[in-house]
Amino acid sequence: MSKVSKGVLGMANYDTVIGLEIHVALLTDSKFLCSCSTAFGAPPNSQCCPVCLGLPGSLPTINEKAVECATKAGLALNCQINLFSKFDRKNYFYPDLPKAYQITQDAYPLCSRGFLDYYVDDQLVRTEITRIHMEEEAGKLIHSGSSIVSSDYSLVDYNRAGIALIEIVTAPDIHHPGQARLFVEQLRLLLSYIGVSDTKMEEGSLRVDANISLKPKDSDLLGTKVEIKNLNSFRALEKALEYEVSRQGEILDQGGTIRQESRTWDDRAGRTMSMRSKGDAPDYRLFPEPDLPPLCLEPAWVESIRASIPELPLERLGRLEEQFGLSRYEATFFVHYPDFCQIFFDLAEYDLSPKAIVNFLMGDYARLARERGHLDARRIAGLLTIVKEGLIGANQEGVVLDALFSSEKSAREIVKEQGLEALRDSTELQGVVDGVLTANPDLVARFRSGESKLLGYFVGQVMRATRGKADPEVVNKLLEEALS
Amino acid sequence: MIDRHDVMRMARLARLELSEEEIDQYQEDLMRFLRSGQKLQQVDVAEVEGTSHAVHVAHELRPDQVGTSLRQEAVLSLGPRVEQGFFRVPRIVEGQE
Ligand SMILES: [Zn+2]
Numbered sequence: 001m002s003k004v005s006k007g008v009l010g011m012a013n014y015d016t017v018i019g020l021e022i023h024v025a026l027l028t029d030s031k032f033l034c035s036c037s038t039a040f041g042a043p044p045n046s047q048c049c050p051v052c053l054g055l056p057g058s059l060p061t062i063n064e065k066a067v068e069c070a071t072k073a074g075l076a077l078n079c080q081i082n083l084f085s086k087f088d089r090k091n092y093f094y095p096d097l098p099k100a101y102q103i104t105q106d107a108y109p110l111c112s113r114g115f116l117d118y119y120v121d122d123q124l125v126r127t128e129i130t131r132i133h134m135e136e137e138a139g140k141l142i143h144s145g146s147s148i149v150s151s152d153y154s155l156v157d158y159n160r161a162g163i164a165l166i167e168i169v170t171a172p173d174i175h176h177p178g179q180a181r182l183f184v185e186q187l188r189l190l191l192s193y194i195g196v197s198d199t200k201m202e203e204g205s206l207r208v209d210a211n212i213s214l215k216p217k218d219s220d221l222l223g224t225k226v227e228i229k230n231l232n233s234f235r236a237l238e239k240a241l242e243y244e245v246s247r248q249g250e251i252l253d254q255g256g257t258i259r260q261e262s263r264t265w266d267d268r269a270g271r272t273m274s275m276r277s278k279g280d281a282p283d284y285r286l287f288p289e290p291d292l293p294p295l296c297l298e299p300a301w302v303e304s305i306r307a308s309i310p311e312l313p314l315e316r317l318g319r320l321e322e323q324f325g326l327s328r329y330e331a332t333f334f335v336h337y338p339d340f341c342q343i344f345f346d347l348a349e350y351d352l353s354p355k356a357i358v359n360f361l362m363g364d365y366a367r368l369a370r371e372r373g374h375l376d377a378r379r380i381a382g383l384l385t386i387v388k389e390g391l392i393g394a395n396q397e398g399v400v401l402d403a404l405f406s407s408e409k410s411a412r413e414i415v416k417e418q419g420l421e422a423l424r425d426s427t428e429l430q431g432v433v434d435g436v437l438t439a440n441p442d443l444v445a446r447f448r449s450g451e452s453k454l455l456g457y458f459v460g461q462v463m464r465a466t467r468g469k470a471d472p473e474v475v476n477k478l479l480e481e482a483l484s
Numbered sequence: 485m486i487d488r489h490d491v492m493r494m495a496r497l498a499r500l501e502l503s504e505e506e507i508d509q510y511q512e513d514l515m516r517f518l519r520s521g522q523k524l525q526q527v528d529v530a531e532v533e534g535t536s537h538a539v540h541v542a543h544e545l546r547p548d549q550v551g552t553s554l555r556q557e558a559v560l561s562l563g564p565r566v567e568q569g570f571f572r573v574p575r576i577v578e579g580q581e
Contacts, residue, residue: 028548029548029549029550030548030549030550030551034551035546035549035550035551035552036550036551036553037550037553043556043569044556044568044569044570045556045559045560045569045570045571046553046555046556046559046569047553048553048554048559049551049552049553049554050554053554053559053562061544061545061546062545062546063545063546063548064545064546064547064548065547065548066548067545091497093499094576095571095573095576141576142570148576148577149577151575151576152574152575153572153573153574153575154572154573154575154576155567155568155570155571155572155573156570156571156572156573157569157570158559158571275577283497285497
């Protein structure tokens with residue numbers, strides 16, 4: 001396990017210990033245990049049925065695709081897939097839980113003992129995944145105030161209740177808030193690569209609860225942990241953890257003790273607040289779910305899921321660096337934008353240097369493609385090829401690129417139609433160079449008496465006269481000859 | 485041994501309001517369950533494989549297809565207070581900083 005720098009807030013005396021629980025809504029059309037739609041944005045409470053509302057006499061059935069997605073996530077996170085897993089009923093009363101129980105997996109989860117490797121400041125670190133289990137999503141609460149604590153009442157929409165979730169639980173081996181953020185970012189990217197979730201934090205399809213405690217640097221004993229809920233953005237995750245590091249550090253510095261509790265992040269106020277539930281401490285009275293038999297998977301089925309896992313972000317990063325010689329920065333760009341990466345791979349099939357492709361894709365093209373959608377790799381290759389051949393100068397590249405976006409023509413056709421071919425014929429350019437020098441006798445004199453930077457001005461004038469088509473190399477050569 | 489306190493705690497967890505007589509009745513019923521359990525514990529199960537479920541059926545997975553849900557009015561009719569298509573619930577937690 002690699003060591004990571006610690007104590008971002010300068011709490012020099014303590015080590016920060018963070019473990020994460022990440023809830024991920026799986027990308028299925030219907031809910032986990034009933035056939036209600038999972039579509040986002042429907043009118044509230046319009047996607048509910050007797051099963052997901054827990055009405056008497058209803059019976060749940062497991063969605064095959066949900067098991068497939070959960071297994072895929074487990075395999076991509078290097079977990080052991082348990083061929084035998086089972087479901088349990090977790091009983092509690094909370095307004096977002098219409099049935100007053102949640103079907104989850106307690107002692108026998110689907111996946112256990114995995115890990116995720118990711119970069120923290122150029123260093124590859126590993127965070128252990130303790131387990132991944134399947135469970136039902138709760139409904140959505142909309143609070144009347146800025147946080148649950150300051151709300152007099154809340155509104156409930158049960159459309160989300162019963163959507164298939166996985167809960168990914170990490171070991172407490174994350175050492176600072178920034179690392180927690182990087183872990184979740186990498187996890188999110190990986191989940192989007194394997195297509196098991198749309199991972200939209202703003203729509204709640206990826207949510208993070210964080211357990212955080214501080215312990216004295218020389219101690220092996222873990223401190224009292226606090227659970228922070230309601231972390232629905234990367235920023236919130238990092239800010240809330242930073243806040244807790246300093247809050248807990250201050251309490252410990254003053255000789256106080258940390259209360260084991262759940263706290264909620266109030267984004268507007270920029271602080272965590274204690275959530276004291278009304279009534280008893282939680283007692284979930286877990287028992288085997290009577291309405292669902294155990295989940296028994298065939299090894300061959302698990303292998304077929306394994307075979308469907310595509311190249312994952314970290315492998316892809318390595319391949320872009322090693323096979324194509326990209327820098328870490330460039331490779332990271334393509335890993336984060338798989339659509340750009342696909343075009344990179346398509347272009348790499350042509351006789352073009354990776355460097356030229358990367359510079360092109362990460363340059364003006366990136367902006368234009370985001371606004372107007374991607375071009376065919378074939379048409380981009382046409383442009384890069386004529387640039388490489390020197391048919392057009394660098395100045396004309398942007399003109400041709402714009403035309404590629406606004407027409408169906410090939411780069412060669414555009415160049416021909418608009419007469420954009422680079423001018424490199426010395427005889428033709430000689431005339432332009434002579435014209436520029438004749439028109440500026442004073443400047444020529446100043447250049448000759450030592451103002452060598454005026455060369456740039458002359459080059460500019462020639463480029464202007466040729467509408468940017470002159471080959472700068474030839475122009476430079478001709479100017480130097482004429483001025484010497 | 486189950487005492488009245490246990491019954492009251494279970495009732496509270498299940499949000500059940502029990503009268504004094506009902507508490508006595510449930511205490512007696514639950515004691516009977518426990519006694520049956522104790523009887524079962526005397527059986528030698530060294531040779532018996534663990535049971536995780538009462539019925540032995542192979543799980544049947546359902547294809548991921550959207551079916552019909554209840555109408556919104558039908559769903560909302562199940563709650564005591566609604567507002568703009570939502571259920572309205574009172575304050576959930578008491579908080580402090
Ligand atoms: Zn349903």
